[in-house]
Amino acid sequence: MRLDRRGLLGLGVSTAALAATGGVTEAAAATPRAVLPGFREGHAAGLHYVTGGTGAPLVLIPGWPQTWWEFHKIMPALARRYRVIAVDLPGIGGSRPAAGDKKSIARAVHGLVQALGLGPVHVAGHDIGAMVAFSFAANHPAATRTVTIMDVAHPDEHLYEVPLLAPPGQPHPWWFAFNQLRGLPEQLLAGRSRYLVDHLCELLLVDQSAIGNRDRALYAAAYATLDTIRVGNSWYQSLHQDIEDQKAYGTITVPMLGIASLASPYLEYQLKGRGTDVRIVDVPTSGHFLPEEQPDVVVEAITALIG
Template sequence: MSDTPSDAELARSLKGGFVSSHAEVNGVRLHYVAGGRGEPLILLPGWPQTWWEFHKIMPALAAGRRVIAVDLRGMGGSDKPADGYDKKTMAADILALTRHLGHDAVDIAGHDIGGMVAFAFAANHPASTRRIALLDIAHPDERFYNYSLLPVPGRQQVGGDIHAGPGRFLWWFAFNQVPDLPERLLVGRSRLLVDWMIDYLVEDPSAIGDRDRDIYAHAYSTVEAIRAGNAWYRAFGQDIADGKTYGPVRAPLLGLGGGEGGYQLLKALLPDKGTDVEVAAVVGSGHYIPEERPEAVVQHLTRFFA
């Protein structure tokens, strides 16, 4: 992965005049890629990816918006401090970045961990939130404590095979809680994890090719990067406690679920999270919606944020 392109090179490869930049905000140095003109739209990615997960949708969205894809605290080109990985603090990072960029209020869309941060942003900074979209995720709540340690036959596995199961067995939620061990196991081997996660959670593995997988593996190739990514999961207990203090968000909220399973999950989880909630299914997609069905995501986001 020594020939993995830099963030600056990747940004220049996208139509829309995208530029890779950094900003010192909230005590952390954040990397972001911005392009286009118009009202600001913040894009927040998830694990184990970077801002690059939005590369298929950024040019189309930038046709009428100022699109800003951010590497979260601990991700990619951003700093990887020892703490601050609860989603409330990470949302404060994004607020400080929006202020740094000269915006009073923004639309914000997040996938996976980024969706959790997007929700925390809306819950804690309502005056700065126009609309939010959550892609195949909801903010942590006490239901997270009910996830099974073992895959449930017929629901998460068939004949002992979790790949044959109709649901997702979230074993990495527990794996990422273990201190020190994941870093030692994965350093220099992150492509193994990236491949497994993608192949397990997509409808069509070819939707995310070798080049993209190399970019993600490179971003999680060091001890510091693996530790930081795990820290997002280790903060779930604090996130759940923080979530108990949040009322329903008042900003219009769109949930996009990957396929029927993701749609049904968000349909059950999101209605009590906001006062104006819409949930839609992205047909033919698994978890990595922006890369699997970019045209559908662009259509949904363009309509919703209009």
């Protein structure tokens, strides 16, 4: 489907999506292993990561409800020029749980950077990962070369203006409120995450084939347990703290790239006042899942930023 140009994500809304056919039980039983030829897995500072390539280090941070695998289409091309490190967020995919606020997650990513001896890095994030990437640049400027924000800005007080009831025909980010609840989400979703990702995919993908059945099975399985559902909830339950943290952040002085799908028409407005060197790439042919719907565009934009 085509998203309304006003978009769900213009006020900092975040999500990811998966579509699928077939039942939940069959999907869980057939979940494949995420393996990307030419890349290797590792664990450091409590985080699971997948890495490959040589050159300047580029850290990729995924969103909800996805894993490092959301970058599998862009990683091979980027690894021809850079050392790519795609991480799993704390509590997902073998990464050790941490507090859900974006400053704490950015601290965990910084610990990984230090443990791997990477020095200053380029950091790029999508969705929740974009919030973390911004927080990384704000809290660890000496460790940041550039920062790329895909589709979702760091939370600020605009989130409090999201209406309870959306106008007819306009999608509504209901999951922001849903994930605030304690106890109910995991009761509804444990072992049934494919229903959630089916809905999100239909809502936020332009090209429904961009995230295939194998990808969907991987993502659904990653958020199928009580614990992983609670972890995802925590990223939204911490938004109030993120908003307070944002008030204390200074201006980002490293080059900052915003890549905006048609779901995020306000990203340029949100980023322009937060950095001294802000560049925007609009991708009106893509829904929210930029690395999977328009991987070539994302690779070109990141490469143009980093050099």
